[in-house]
Amino acid sequence: EVQLVESGGGSVQPGGSLRLSCAASEFTFNFFWMNWVRQAPGKGLEWVANINEDGNEKYYVDSVKGRFTISRDNARSSLYLQMNSLRAEDTAVYYCARGWRSAFDTWGLGTMVTVSS
């Protein structure tokens, strides 16, 4: 079964950093774009960033540009999100999602990030 498992969430103070990971299994990881999508408590979905199959194309939502960096390790079938200069408004569940035909066809269960002093 195709599976995505996120990890690395936790509580951090404003201005701090976290690195999220997403482990993929049961599909050929390097054939797919990969995405991060977040959802603040009680709020809607927000697309955060994506990366192409070989990692040389990356796109971000304006609110995280210059603070977040998406990357991947195809040898490890893993996706990452380095989050720096975290703000309270970054508090959310962060989902890893596989890209397929301009949609997101497989999602992980998410990892919670809380930014608070």
Added chain:
Amino acid sequence: QSALTQPASVSGSPGQSITISCIGTSSDVGGYKYVSWYQQHPGNAPKLMILDVSDRPSGVSNRFSGSKSGNTASLTISGLQAEDEADYYCSSYTYSSTYVFGTGTKVTVL
């Protein structure tokens, strides 16, 4: 990158049909055939229901259908069932090679 506009809530009785709208601009919904729809039950991850405006992934009920006219996309649920009660989100590819989600719609089965 403003969120696409969806009604906050839509309701219907079992067996009825409901339609959820998703209003964007010519830079997203209106400019591409890349609108998708997601169902999210409380506490769960989203599930892809429709992609490329009107295509259903394998395993999704044919009671779900999608369409688009101009800058507005729509999701129709026919033969409404109790299990359809959930939050629904649209998403579109944008001119800046990014994605944007809708504000979300809570569907209630009366």
